Amino acid sequence: MERRASGDPRGEPMEPKSPPPEGGRAEELLGELDGLVKDVVRASSWWERRGLDCAILTLSLLAVPAGFLCLRSENVLVFAIGITILGVCHYTLTVKGSHLATHNALTESKYWNKILALFFVEVCTAFPAEYAKYGHVKMHHGYTNVLGLGDSSTWKLPCLNRYIYMFLAPCLVPIITPLVALERLRKVELGSALQTLGLISLGLYAHYWLLLNVSGFRSPGSALACMLLTRSLLAHPYIHVNIFQHIGLPMFSLDKKPRRIHMMSLGVLNLPRLPVLDWAFGHSLISCHVEHHLFPALSDNMCLKVKPVVSKFFREKQLPYNEDSYLARFWLFLDRYEEFMVQAPPITELVGMQ
Template sequence: MQGVPEEWTEEDGGTGERSRGTGTGKGEETMMMELTRLVQKTVKESSWWERRGIDCSILAAAFISLPPAFLLLGSSHFLWFSAGVLLMGVAHGIITIKGTHLASHGALSESQAWAKFWAVFFIEICGSFSALAGVKGHIKMHHAHTNVIGLGDSSVWKVPFLSRSIYLFIAPLAVPVITPLVALGRKYFPVERDNRTVAMVTLGLYSQYWLLINVSGFTSPLSALLCMLVCRAMFSVPYIHVNIFQHIGLPMFSPTRRPKRIYQMTHGVLNLPRNPLLDWMFGHSLINCHVEHHLFPFLSDNMCLKVKPVVSKYLTEKQLPYQEDGYLSRLQLFFNRYQELMVFAPPITELVGVQ
């Protein structure tokens, strides 16, 4: 597995190369192997630009846009200042959502050393969270146990005591504050790694604050902190929506009795339609290629998009689900069925005939 630090992987690291559950069925193994060969053929025929270059260029463009954003934030004209806030918010969204997601999967480099470096850079310095905790929670739990109750069922996004309107539209704005507090409060790893996380998170937060004071010319610490909050929370609402829309409300499985991986992913994962803004900011693997991403989680966003026709055609031919739904349709579903989906424990699904 190129690009994935050894210490962050378990038996299959969520790649699906080994079947999970009650055993390896020959039919399921054959289908996964066939699909893997088709996808690998497409990847091998692709250039570096397609495999990594496009996504790296998008991230580079986000970083390049930061200097003009800081300069615009120093303007006394409302329109220029607003443009600075918007530019800073978009850049931060790309870096901390698309960048951290790709880095957590080792999709930015084939070198394990560079993959680890980018994970620390994007997740800790830019994203204000622990790289090891993020990788453990995302790859070793969510990907390895997708939609398994109590393990990879997106329960981290559930806050049952909040009303549906508060949860869906107000609470996500607190994510930029909650994230570093959770990261700094974790004590699950060796002291030296906890100390590194504290140092990296502090470096990232203080760097933005220092630039707002010294480059943008903010005279009040409170105004600089408020600007940081606005920019960092700008896309928190769709970020939380995307995280719950694509899994919760779909079939959920028991930890002791789950379907084989290809059935688990095709039944428990959903693609949203293409959206120019969210595709660019969050990445295809989080929006319109989420099924492909869960089947082949170490592909870059652009490669997920390229193999999408291959995966959708194969699953359709094999009469497996290829689930897609619209953003507004999912929002309406969650708003109307909030108690059932987000407050009460979802029912366990038994896929009769595919066990």
């Protein structure tokens, strides 16, 4: 039984529907679910497994020139459409593209996955690909909701109050990201640092150059302001999603973390489908986050396809399957910001899992 729990998606004490499966039983459950998911994957076409997500990324790349051309217009509506196109495309490439490439979910080729990761993470996002993979894949996925390792603490800034964090701080993400990248590059070999710095500089300068020479901006200041606007267009939901789906759920200590299937069932939450965020961030970061944490090598579309199998399995085995709305989580965080984001969260202890 659970001796102490931090909270369910809506902030109430969380009680598992049944005692957590112990050792061998937990492995059996995970193996059974893995077999069911593999059956779905084997029965799926290449288009379902990888093609649809590759097509979304390709369409986003092809739409970028239209966005820059719209910014040439003096018509306010057309200009706003250009900002929207560039902003949504930027987040599709930097969030969806980087996420899938980091998990090797775009192609079976390790070589091309590495090339795509360099493009999406370093050129488009302005962040070192190796650090992104280490922080997200090895730490966050390897130690989901383990305090100090994979507990989404990257996104906590306890020095900020709730309103600044939730409303103002996200606007600075485009500025903070390359600055953090520079700090990370101090810790790597010179050759790797120079390569990463070159790719990051290429992405930032290309954006700036296109605004001046294609969109027709007449001053560096206006071009830089437009860069900031487009690169922060979806920064608020990006930050919110990163905290909504883990923080406020049960947290574990390294020496007493539960088995994988129960760690994911307790410590991960799905949001409902949201069309713009589904496109720009991908299903694995929105409505299929539980499925993504269980099977991180699946593409966004495959996570969506296996979701009914996973949710049905969890219900049948009486395992928690956390879901909540974006607005409900938003108001919950505003109400309990001190508890979730400033104070150290309580550790959940599950008897029989250690």
